[in-house]
Amino acid sequence: MSTAATLRPGARRRSDRLWFWVFTGPFVVGLLVFVYVPVLWSVYLSFFDARNTVTPTSFVGLGNYAYLLTSREFLLSMATFVGFAVLIVPTTFALSLGLALLVAPARVAQAFFRSAFFLPTACSYVVAALVWRLSIFNGARFGLVNSALRALGLEPVGWLSGEHYLYWVVLVTLRLWLQAGFYMVLFLAGLQRIPTDTYEAAALDGATGWRVVRWITLPQLRATSVAVLLLLTVGAFQAFDEFYNTLTQVGTYPPYARPPLVYLYLVSLGQGTQDLGLGSAGTVILTVVVAVLGIGQLRALRERGDGARTRRRKTPPEPFDRLSTGSVEGPRRGRRS
Incomplete structure (x- = not known):
């Protein structure tokens, strides 16, 4: 033994x-x-x-908090985050969901497409930011995008000059390339949990295209969608590398290149004073804001889901509404006399 x-x-x-x-x-x-x-x-x-x-x-008590909440530079950094989140959250969500819907039904080379779209996730944000800045969106004429514009007979553009808000194109495309594949994999995992007989019932009822996505796919992906939205919002708040390595020149830090983490880095470590107490107060404020946003998103999505379920209970569902709940019953026929 x-x-x-x-x-x-x-x-x-x-x-x-x-x-x-x-x-x-x-x-x-x-x-x-x-x-x-x-x-x-x-x-x-x-x-x-x-x-x-x-x-x-x-x-100093709440002095550091009072200073930050009345500081124009800190409020501008929060405005920069809001603008970045408004652009990156819906675009990444839509792109990753679209890629998942395209890759999921593929019968040939599905593993290849999953790996190809997921591979940029392993790339360093610093390396990607430098490639975007020095090669793709370089303001000089030898930049990739400007070379393409010149080939089309258009004038080169100063993408990172900050004059016409074109730097948002650089930031959004960089973040999309880096993380769309990761969220695509999350959506693929959610799509694999949807029963195939639900789609078969939809095909019998004649539902195709957007109707299937609207009444079957999206309701079944609700939990995955909530998780993706929360991760995207938190990730937007953590934006640092792309701003710091793409928009900041040597020794200069333009206001539009200062999201909260860049601003707090300059306050805590990047300037001569190195005010760590002020930087710590800023991190606490950011943590509270992220927590409030996350809880607010969860409650809003939960109330929306509860309202949709209540409406479905009160109103007799149409054929395609029944399909979203997994019913396999076809369209009702007229009563026999």
């Missing part, structure tokens, strides 16, 4: 707990040291005046 089989139940449970902590202990210690302790220390530091040091010097 083996040693494990000869152990008494109490000794076996103690042995299981010991091995559990042996395997999970390093992860728990790393999580505490590198995540929770810095977060708590940052919250504590936000109430102090800490310049060029991580040690609190003088207590």
